[in-house]
Amino acid sequence: MTKYARQLQFLLFLLPILAIYSLFTIFPLIKAFFLSFTNFNGYSKVYDFVGIKNYVMIFADDAITSAISYTLFFTFAKALLVTVLAIPLAMILDQKFLTRNVHRAIFFFPSIPSGLLLAYIWGFILAPIGSGVLNTILRELFNIGPQPWLADPLLAKLSTIVVATWAVTGWHAVLYLAFLQSIPKDYYEAASIDGASRLQQVRFITLPLLAPAMTISVMLLLTGGLKVFEIPFALTKGGPGFETYSITQVIMLRGITEAQYGLASAMSIVFFLIVLAIAIFQVTVMQRRERGIQ
Amino acid sequence: MTNSNKRLWILDILMLPAGFIAFFPFYLIIVNTFKTMQDAAKNPMSLPSKWIFTNYVQVFQETAILRSFVNSVTITLFAVLFIVLIGAMGAYPVVFNGNRLTRIATVYLLAGFMIPFQATLIPLFQLMSDLNLIDKIVGLIVLYMSGSVFVFFLMSGYMKTIPRELSEAAVIDGCSIWGIFWRIIFPLLKPITITSVIFQTMWIWNDFLAPMLFLNSSSKSTLVLQIYKAKGEFTVDWPMFMTLTVVTLVPIFIFFIVMQKHIVKGIAAGAVKG
Numbered sequence: 077m078t079k080y081a082r083q084l085q086f087l088l089f090l091l092p093i094l095a096i097y098s099l100f101t102i103f104p105l106i107k108a109f110f111l112s113f114t115n116f117n118g119y120s121k122v123y124d125f126v127g128i129k130n131y132v133m134i135f136a137d138d139a140i141t142s143a144i145s146y147t148l149f150f151t152f153a154k155a156l157l158v159t160v161l162a163i164p165l166a167m168i169l170d171q172k173f174l175t176r177n178v179h180r181a182i183f184f185f186p187s188i189p190s191g192l193l194l195a196y197i198w199g200f201i202l203a204p205i206g207s208g209v210l211n212t213i214l215r216e217l218f219n220i221g222p223q224p225w226l227a228d229p230l231l232a233k234l235s236t237i238v239v240a241t242w243a244v245t246g247w248h249a250v251l252y253l254a255f256l257q258s259i260p261k262d263y264y265e266a267a268s269i270d271g272a273s274r275l276q277q278v279r280f281i282t283l284p285l286l287a288p289a290m291t292i293s294v295m296l297l298l299t300g301g302l303k304v305f306e307i308p309f310a311l312t313k314g315g316p317g318f319e320t321y322s323i324t325q326v327i328m329l330r331g332i333t334e335a336q337y338g339l340a341s342a343m344s345i346v347f348f349l350i351v352l353a354i355a356i357f358q359v360t361v362m363q364r365r366e367r368g369i370q
Numbered sequence: 371m372t373n374s375n376k377r378l379w380i381l382d383i384l385m386l387p388a389g390f391i392a393f394f395p396f397y398l399i400i401v402n403t404f405k406t407m408q409d410a411a412k413n414p415m416s417l418p419s420k421w422i423f424t425n426y427v428q429v430f431q432e433t434a435i436l437r438s439f440v441n442s443v444t445i446t447l448f449a450v451l452f453i454v455l456i457g458a459m460g461a462y463p464v465v466f467n468g469n470r471l472t473r474i475a476t477v478y479l480l481a482g483f484m485i486p487f488q489a490t491l492i493p494l495f496q497l498m499s500d501l502n503l504i505d506k507i508v509g510l511i512v513l514y515m516s517g518s519v520f521v522f523f524l525m526s527g528y529m530k531t532i533p534r535e536l537s538e539a540a541v542i543d544g545c546s547i548w549g550i551f552w553r554i555i556f557p558l559l560k561p562i563t564i565t566s567v568i569f570q571t572m573w574i575w576n577d578f579l580a581p582m583l584f585l586n587s588s589s590k591s592t593l594v595l596q597i598y599k600a601k602g603e604f605t606v607d608w609p610m611f612m613t614l615t616v617v618t619l620v621p622i623f624i625f626f627i628v629m630q631k632h633i634v635k636g637i638a639a640g641a642v643k644g
Contacts, residue, residue, distance in 0.1 A: 085547045086466075087471065089460060089463045089551065090459075090463055090464070090472070092459060092460070092518075093518050093519070094460070094475060094478075094479075096456065096515045097478075097479060097516055099497075100490075100515070100516040101490060102481075102485075104491075104492075104494045104497060105485055105489060105490050107496075107497075108489060108492055171378060171381055172378060173382050173385070174382050175382050175386075179388075179389050181630070182389050182392050183392050184630070184634075185626060186392070188572065188622055188626045189576065189622045190577075190594045190597075191576070192576075192578045192594055192597060192598060193615055193618065194395070196601060197395045197396075197398070200398065200414070200608060200612070201394075201395060201398065207411050207414065209415060212415065242392065242395075246392070247637070250637050251637050253638075254638030299486075302486070303486050303487070305488075306578050306579075310601075323488065324491075328583075331495075332491075332495060332583070337492055341493070344488065344489040344492060347489050348484075348485060348486065348489035351486050
């Protein structure tokens with residue numbers, strides 16, 4: 077076998093993945109970039125270049141600006157809440173108490189089913205009418221009238237964040253748990269011999285050693301959060317008004333429902349840049365933090 | 371010893387309300403599937419005043435749930451199969467025959483991590499319709515194959531731990547490159563293949579966006595899409611909708627029980643390696 081034929085045979089292995097990826101990921105991205113400078117409407121073959129008009133229009137479009145601000149708020153609030161809850165949860169689930177395995181399973185399970193399905197289940201709890209489960213609880217226990225959990229702009233935003241947090245906290249706790257279990261026990265023994273309190277041990281041993289886990293967990297939370305769609309869509313359909321519209325939902329509304337391809341493509345490109353910027357920023361900052369701690 | 375035992379008992383008690391809140395949504399939908407509409411509306415949280423089981427019979431009669439289950443299985447099975455094969459194949463030359471070309475290919479594929487599906491959605495919609503892949507189960511399977519980029523990186527990471535002598539010895543024995551991959555390398559990838567299969571299965575089985583965009587006819591619905599459609603259909607009949615939800619949760623629950631250890635191991639391995 078000649079060396080040339082051998083190299084060619086090897087490259088054939090790369091062909092399927094390169095073909096699929098180029099066709100379904102790279103080509104559409106380049107095309108979105110191209111379309112974002114046109115007034116293409118999806119039907120007429122004739123269209124013009126309009127320069128950066130679509131990018132300017134993004135910021136004049138109430139639905140789009142609302143979607144961007146909601147998505148960012150959702151992403152950061154959820155990332156913060158999940159991190160604050162998952163780390164102590166992981167520490168608790170690391171202890172050997174009787175019902176530990178039951179609790180691990182209970183907290184972890186919500187990360188397995190589809191977000192759409194979970195949000196629909198919560199829809200019954202948060203139903204704004206009197207028969208909503210949470211409203212029933214509030215009435216029977218505290219004699220509080222029905223609250224518009226999914227109809228008030230602020231409450232609706234918070235509700236989607238709470239449901240999303242409930243869904244993934246267990247998953248992130250498992251991630252932290254993996255790191256906790258890799259911390260050698262002698263560190264704690266040495267520290268307690270030196271007279272360090274339990275709290276000091278957490279502060280000076282556990283948390284610093286969890287820094288790399290935090291980098292990964294927060295990165296997954298941020299990139300996942302920006303792509304949010306199912307949970308607000310299933311809970312509020314994006315309402316009231318455009319208050320809980322996610323970026324994904326607004327791209328579909330403007331692009332597919334209304335066939336404003338140019339505008340929606342500009343939005344897609346801006347979205348891509350937001351994801352890119354946040355991911356790069358977060359990884360750089362957190363890795364610097366890891367180095368600072370260790 | 372007694373002291374630490376006492377402390378742990380406190381954890382059991384402290385965690386009880388937290389666990390209860392985390393589990394409550396599931397309790398709620400399960401308990402309401404055994405109620406009539408009136409009973410569920412009046413006492414959503416309590417046990418049924420009279421246990422009925424007709425919702426479970428009705429859900430199979432009134433919705434195409436079995437059909438959707440078969441669709442979900444078909445799509446997930448083939449998509450995951452191709453994803454794993456394509457991803458593993460792509461990693462092979464990168465790890466065992468690295469050169470400038472494979473390095474360029476790796477960087478090119480790495481960009482895929484940063485490109486959200488949503489950013490490509492509009493042209494993708496046109497592309498799928500140009501390729502005549504809309505409303506076709508095959509179309510969705512082909513689309514999901516782009517998920518192989520993630521598997522490619524998992525596989526390359528794992529493949530680096532396989533000793534090179536193995537494949538070099540096989541070359542001397544006259545094995546072709548194609549043969550080395552399938553007979554020697556691929557079987558060694560079993561642990562990472564399990565991880566890949568689990569995570570890709572969860573993604574595709576649960577995906578809502580792509581089926582909603584690319585499958586229209588109800589005979590092609592996936593289970594998640596079926597839930598979405600039923601939500602509009604059973605707006606007032608909560609027990610029926612909850613029954614549908616519980617039935618679709620059954621396979622997911624079984625998957626969870628069987629795979630829990632592997633899922634946790636996968637998260638841990640992915641996380642620790644970073």
